[in-house]
Amino acid sequence: MIDLLTLIAIICIWTLLLVNIVLICAGYIYYVKCEKRELSLTTTYPMVSIMVPAHNEGKVIVKTVLSLLAFDYPKDRYEIIVINDNSSDNSAELLAQIQKAHPDRNLKIINTDNIIGGKGKSNALNIGFQSCHGDYIVIYDADNTPEKKALLYLVSEIENDPSLGAVIGKFRTRNRNVNLLTRFINIETLSFQWMAQAGRWQLFKLCTIPGTNFIIRRSVLEEVGGWDVKALSEDTEISFSIYRMGYYIKFLPMAVTWEQEPQTLKVWFKQRTRWVKGNIYVLIKNFPLLFKPNVKRIRFDILYFLSIYFLLLTSLLISDSILILNMIGLVTSSIGGFSNIIWFMAVILFMLGTYISLTTEKGEMNISNLFIILIMYVTYTKLWMIVALYGFMMYIQDVVLKRETKWYKTERF
Amino acid sequence: MSKKYFFILKLMLCFFISLIYILPLQASSHNSSDVLILYSTEDTQLVAPVKMLVESYGQAVTLVSDEEYTLNLEKYYDYIILLSPSVFYKDFELSSIPTFCIGNGYDTFIDGLVTSPVSNTQLTINLENWSGTTNFLKETTVITDYIGKVYGNSSLTFDRNYPFSVIINPDLYYVPYINAEDISLLGLGQLLKDFFNFTEQTKLYITVEDISVLTDPNRLTTLADAFYTKGIPFMVYIDPVYTHYNYPAFVRFCEALRYIESRNGTLVLNTFFDRQEIGLYPKVIDESLEDKLMSSKAAFQEAGLHIFNLDINLYPLSFEFLSRVASQTKVFGDLPFNASLTLSLPTDQESLSSIINTVNDKWLSVYDITPDQVNEPYIPNLIATPDTPTVQDTPASFQGFFNHGNKLLIIIIGTSITVFLLIIVLGRHLYKQKFYSKK
Numbered sequence: 027m028i029d030l031l032t033l034i035a036i037i038c039i040w041t042l043l044l045v046n047i048v049l050i051c052a053g054y055i056y057y058v059k060c061e062k063r064e065l066s067l068t069t070t071y072p073m074v075s076i077m078v079p080a081h082n083e084g085k086v087i088v089k090t091v092l093s094l095l096a097f098d099y100p101k102d103r104y105e106i107i108v109i110n111d112n113s114s115d116n117s118a119e120l121l122a123q124i125q126k127a128h129p130d131r132n133l134k135i136i137n138t139d140n141i142i143g144g145k146g147k148s149n150a151l152n153i154g155f156q157s158c159h160g161d162y163i164v165i166y167d168a169d170n171t172p173e174k175k176a177l178l179y180l181v182s183e184i185e186n187d188p189s190l191g192a193v194i195g196k197f198r199t200r201n202r203n204v205n206l207l208t209r210f211i212n213i214e215t216l217s218f219q220w221m222a223q224a225g226r227w228q229l230f231k232l233c234t235i236p237g238t239n240f241i242i243r244r245s246v247l248e249e250v251g252g253w254d255v256k257a258l259s260e261d262t263e264i265s266f267s268i269y270r271m272g273y274y275i276k277f278l279p280m281a282v283t284w285e286q287e288p289q290t291l292k293v294w295f296k297q298r299t300r301w302v303k304g305n306i307y308v309l310i311k312n313f314p315l316l317f318k319p320n321v322k323r324i325r326f327d328i329l330y331f332l333s334i335y336f337l338l339l340t341s342l343l344i345s346d347s348i349l350i351l352n353m354i355g356l357v358t359s360s361i362g363g364f365s366n367i368i369w370f371m372a373v374i375l376f377m378l379g380t381y382i383s384l385t386t387e388k389g390e391m392n393i394s395n396l397f398i399i400l401i402m403y404v405t406y407t408k409l410w411m412i413v414a415l416y417g418f419m420m421y422i423q424d425v426v427l428k429r430e431t432k433w434y435k436t437e438r439f
Numbered sequence: 440m441s442k443k444y445f446f447i448l449k450l451m452l453c454f455f456i457s458l459i460y461i462l463p464l465q466a467s468s469h470n471s472s473d474v475l476i477l478y479s480t481e482d483t484q485l486v487a488p489v490k491m492l493v494e495s496y497g498q499a500v501t502l503v504s505d506e507e508y509t510l511n512l513e514k515y516y517d518y519i520i521l522l523s524p525s526v527f528y529k530d531f532e533l534s535s536i537p538t539f540c541i542g543n544g545y546d547t548f549i550d551g552l553v554t555s556p557v558s559n560t561q562l563t564i565n566l567e568n569w570s571g572t573t574n575f576l577k578e579t580t581v582i583t584d585y586i587g588k589v590y591g592n593s594s595l596t597f598d599r600n601y602p603f604s605v606i607i608n609p610d611l612y613y614v615p616y617i618n619a620e621d622i623s624l625l626g627l628g629q630l631l632k633d634f635f636n637f638t639e640q641t642k643l644y645i646t647v648e649d650i651s652v653l654t655d656p657n658r659l660t661t662l663a664d665a666f667y668t669k670g671i672p673f674m675v676y677i678d679p680v681y682t683h684y685n686y687p688a689f690v691r692f693c694e695a696l697r698y699i700e701s702r703n704g705t706l707v708l709n710t711f712f713d714r715q716e717i718g719l720y721p722k723v724i725d726e727s728l729e730d731k732l733m734s735s736k737a738a739f740q741e742a743g744l745h746i747f748n749l750d751i752n753l754y755p756l757s758f759e760f761l762s763r764v765a766s767q768t769k770v771f772g773d774l775p776f777n778a779s780l781t782l783s784l785p786t787d788q789e790s791l792s793s794i795i796n797t798v799n800d801k802w803l804s805v806y807d808i809t810p811d812q813v814n815e816p817y818i819p820n821l822i823a824t825p826d827t828p829t830v831q832d833t834p835a836s837f838q839g840f841f842n843h844g845n846k847l848l849i850i851i852i853g854t855s856i857t858v859f860l861l862i863i864v865l866g867r868h869l870y871k872q873k874f875y876s877k878k
Contacts, residue, residue, distance in 0.1 A: 040848060047855045054862050061869065368845060371852040378859035385866030388874040 032348050035341035042338050043372070045330070049225030050379045056228040057220060057386050060279055068182040074104040074241070075160030076177070079150035083168035084115040086286060090170050091124050095131055098174040099181070104164075105132035109154040112144030113137075147237075148253035148263075155252055163247055167238040171200060172283035179281040180241040191246045191273025192265075194223070195239040195281030198387070204289050209398050210406040211287040211294070213380060216390065220383035223277040230326050233275040235268075237261035239283040246271060262308040262331075269324040270315070279386075295413060302417025303424070305331060339414045376403050472635070474498045475516035479505045479523035485541065488619035489520060492628055494752040495776040496637045518635070524548070537610040539634050541617050541627075543580035549607060551586030554615055557595060564603055564622045566591040566629065568772045571622030571764045580615040587611075590633075591626050604630055622764045628754075628775035642806040644674055644753060645798070646707075646779040651678040652688050656695035658784055665791050667702035671798055672807035674705045674749075674779070679735035693742035700745060705809045707749045708736055747809055753779035758797055770802040780805070 076094055080087050087108070094106050110117050121135045136154060143150060155163065162181060166172060176195055183193045196219055202212035219236075226232040235242075242264070250267040268275055288294035309331050316328050380399045384390040474493050478486050490500050503512065505523070513519050519538045524545050546552050557580070562573045567590075581593060581601040591603030593616065603626055604614035612634050617623045632641070647662065659675075666673045677696065680689055696706055710732060736746050756778050766772060780803075785791040798805060 037844075044851065051858060051862070054866070058869070061873070368848055368852065371849065371856065375852055375856055375859070378856060378863060382859060382862050382866060385863060385870050391867065391870050 031344055035345040035348075038333075038337050038341040039345065042333055043375075045333075046221060047375070047379065049221045049229070050382055051225075052228040053220040053223075053225035054382055056224040056277075057279070059228075065179060065182060065280060066186060067178060068185045070185065071100050071103040072162060072181065072185060073160040074099070074162045074164055074177065074181055075158035075244075076104060076106045076164045076166060077151060077154040077158065078106065078108045078166050078168055079111055079147050079154065080108055080113065080117055080168035081111040081144070081150070082113045082115045082117065084113070084117045084120055086169040087117055088120050088124060090166065090168055091121065091133070093171045094166065095124075095128060095133070096174055097172070097177040099177045101131060104177065105134060105159060107134045107136060107154045107157055108168075109143075109150040110135060110137045111150040111153075112140050145255060148255045152252040152255065155247060158244065161244050162241050163244055164241045165238060166283065167285060169200075169286040170197070170238055170283045171285070172239060173281075176239065176281040176283055179278055180239075183276060183278050183281075184241050184243065187274075187276070189274050190276050191268040191271060192235060192240055192242040192275045193278050193281075194233055194235055194275060195283060196277075196279045197236060197239050198282060198284045199287045200284040201286050201289060206398070206401070207291060207294060208287055208289055209395075210402050212390075213384065213395065213399060213402060214406070215287070216387060217380045217383040219277070219279070220386060221379075224279070226327070226330075227277045231274050231276075232269075232324065232327050233277045234265045234327070235261040235275060238285060239281065242268070243273075246273060256307065262305050263311070266308060266312045266315075266324065266327075269327070295409075295416075298410075298413045299417045299420060302414055303421045306418060306421045339411065339418065342411055343415070373400070373403055376407075472498050472517035473515070474500050474518045474520060475513055476500055476502050476520045476522065477505070477508060477513075478502065482523060482542075485522050485617060485619065488624065488754075489522065489541070489617075489627070491752070491754050492624070492631060492776055493520065493635075495754045495778070496631065496635050497752070498635060521545075537634065539612045539614075539631065541614055543615055545613060549611065549613060551584065552582070552605070552607070552613065553584035554580045555583045556580055560595045560598075562593045562595065562616060562623075564591060564593050564626060566603065566622065566626050568767050569622055569625055569764050570767065573616075573618060573621045573623065576616075582613075582615055585613075590630060606630075606633075620760065620763075624760075625764065625775060632775045641773050641775060641777050643774055643777075643803060644779045644808055645671060645805050646674045646676055646753075646755075646781050647784060648676045648781055649678075649783050650675050652680050652692045654692070654695075654784060656691050658786075659695040660698050661788075662784060662791060663699045663702035663704055665795055666704070669795055669799065670703075671795070671805050672703050672705070673805075674707050674747075674808055675699055676707050676709050677739075678709050679732055680738065681731045681735055684738045689738075690742075693739065693744060696739070696744050697742070703807065705747050705807070706739070706744055708732070708739070708746050745809075749808070751777060753777050755779050755781045758782060758794060761797065761801060761803075766801070771804075773804060 078087075078090060078094070083090075091106065091108060097104065108121055110121055118135070118137050125133050125135055134157060136157065138144070138150070138153060143153065151165065162184060164177060164180060172195075180193050180195055184190050197215060199208060199212035199215055202208050223233050223236075240261075246268055249271060250264070254263045265275060288297055309328065312324075312328055313332075316325055377396060377399045380402070381391075381396055384395055476486065476489060476493070486502060490502060493500050498518070501516065513536055516536065519536050521538060521540045521542075523542055524540065540549070543554055543556070546554055556578060557576075558578045559575070560579070561575055562579065564571055564573065581595070582605055583601065585602060585605040585607070587605045587607035589602040589605055592600040593603045594600045603616075603623075604612065606612050612630055614623075614627060614630060617627050631637075645666075650659070675696070680692070683689060700706065739746050754776050756774075758780065761771075761780070780798075782794055785794060797803075
């Protein structure tokens with residue numbers, strides 16, 4: 027029995043790793059394609075509504091709104107709607123000052139109180155959506171600093187291809203040099219985007235909306251009825267809705283935004299726990315889709331996320347538990363374990379696979395990052411297991427105790 | 440028939456029966472004399488080889504070190520062998536007992552003997568029948584003047600010949616250099632043979648050692664065939680087996696041994712010292728070693744094997760030793776002492792052939808220790824069965840599947856690493872072109 031469990035666990039782990047190897051290769055192929063591609067820019071400039079949900083974002087909101095105002099896009103063809111969601115800081119005053127300084131711009135500030143607001147990002151976005159006039163809706167988090175051309179690229183891509191329900195841009199870590207954690211997150215976000223987003227797009231025409239720096243058709247949002255307020259991971263939830271409607275979500279790496287990532291482990295842990303809980307909610311909600319014949323394309327995504335959050339986590343826990351119990355003599359397994367050469371090769375594989383994504387960004391392809399990846403392997407990646415397990419347990423607690431899901435806002439620095 | 444007459448008849452019968460067993464062994468033995476070997480505790484290198492060599496002539500040896508020596512001790516012995524003179528020469532008269540002197544430092548009390556030290560050299564030793572060269576010697580001694588008869592000669596590199604040894608008189612022999620690893624051992628053997636007046640035919644045997652129930656039976660039968668084909672008799676020293684006589688491994692072992700006997704091989708049971716009985720270890724096993732050896736021998740005999748008791752002392756020589764000695768004639772000739780040419784079971788056909796070729800090329804005269812044994816043809820059974828220990832039933836394991844998976848993973852990961860490296864090389868090119876191009 028122990029042998030069988032070990033074997034299943036190890037097969038699961040390595041199958042997923044092999045899937046990721048394929049995704050890394052596919053992601054790089056997509057990168058090369060993008061480099062060669064000339065994006066045909068829109069000339070019609072459709073009306074675009076940019077929404078920024080903000081809750082106590084006084085530290086960062088000014089910079090964000092100013093960067094949105096600076097977009098290389100006709101001023102009269104886009105509006106900025108900041109949903110100041112039940113903030114208790116000076117966000118309202120700061121936003122009012124910006125509005126006053128830019129009377130000629132379509133900048134709308136919606137200040138909510140604790141009666142209609144303060145219920146999380148999805149609720150804030152739904153409030154903002156009611157005031158939108160654009161044919162396309164663009165979402166930015168309150169800590170983002172998008173590059174000037176980001177909006178133009180996003181609009182051009184979705185405008186030129188009617189099969190696209192949404193287009194997502196790339197996000198970079200603004201505070202990557204602050205400490206080791208932010209360096210880890212920088213490498214993680216790059217490799218995630220080039221492996222999971224670009225790779226999946228290249229192979230399956232699949233992407234997941236990351237929560238910021240994306241454009242979505244108004245018609246799509248109207249059809250799905252806005253954002254699911256129960257979803258803590260509203261981005262994954264909306265992605266599945268778009269899949270169900272038959273649209274594609276495309277990754278467009280040219281549209282870049284810079285965002286602030288957690289600088290402390292505590293903040294990082296809370297943010298990731300929310301992501302885990304949110305993704306589990308979406309997976310369970312969409313699980314029945316696995317058995318529907320007309321959703322073949324998204325089956326991979328459901329299986330992929332299921333594998334990551336359930337199969338991989340369970341497998342890692344089982345194999346590690348057996349290893350520990352075997353070492354202290356409580357169980358015996360005739361399977362000796364992988365040879366050292368395989369583990370060594372696996373570490374090399376992880377380092378190289380991650381490093382590939384760094385070759386796409388200026389200033390990232392260096393030896394120090396290679397060492398950081400090695401440190402990441404023994405520290406940061408192990409933390410993921412703890413976060414995933416904790417998030418999973420919290421989700422079960424919420425369901426069993428029928429607790430209302432609480433949206434945790436990531437602290438800014 | 441009276442009881443007294445019957446008793447005498449029984450005695451005579453016992454006597455004749457015992458003669459049947461004793462005579463062949465006595466024929467190969469010599470009247471035993473007591474030999475005293477005196478050595479220094481500061482240099483014991485030659486003690487064991489000289490003792491074994493003396494014993495191979497059937498002599499009884501007593502070893503006494505300079506620390507144990509008491510005045511006039513030598514008077515109780517028939518022969519004396521001196522391995523170091525420094526502590527003895529004042530105490531006894533050399534002429535009274537036949538004395539064999541080995542080493543240096545005897546000039547002062549052997550009349551007419553003059554020796555000289557030489558350093559950093561090699562000796563080429565020529566004996567009556569053989570010649571050979573020693574290893575590089577940091578220090579040694581040569582005889583530069585003497586009174587007596589010379590046996591053999593030693594020559595230094597780019598130098599004249601010196602006597603290998605001197606027989607000053609029939610009761611006083613001297614040899615300055617002896618090393619058990621080179622030709623000088625044969626010279627010593629020849630001198631000792633003469634010294635002890637040993638006139639019997641000396642014999643060389645081939646012995647295969649370290650054979651146990653765990654030895655691959657197929658290798659044993661291959662060895663037996665090889666020796667038999669070339670007409671070379673051989674002895675096999677087998678380790679006793681104390682228990683589990685019903686195990687397949689023991690059955691297969693006996694099958695292989697019976698085949699060896701049928702191919703002119705002789706089986707000799709290894710005997711061991713019981714360290715518990717001689718007090719080296721606490722006694723933890725009730726059954727004595729002697730009883731266990733008896734039961735082991737009985738088990739072999741029950742399996743149809745003839746176990747030979749070897750009662751003569753053989754000086755063990757290696758094939759490498761022989762390769763360092765050249766014979767003056769095509770025939771290597773009989774060694775001056777009873778010896779066994781020992782070998783471990785060859786691991787492959789090449790080493791086995793090499794051994795056979797050495798015996799043939801040197802024209803060695805190898806003797807059969809049991810010439811009267813009849814080689815009955817025997818076709819063994821079950822020899823081909825793999826020599827695996829009895830395995831208990833174990834629950835189904837995924838080990839095999841896992842091992843195959845490991846190999847597959849190594850290939851997949853290796854390929855992936857290669858692909859990744861290629862991508863990184865390409866990536867570096869694109870990276871430089873994109874971000875650091877001067878255009």
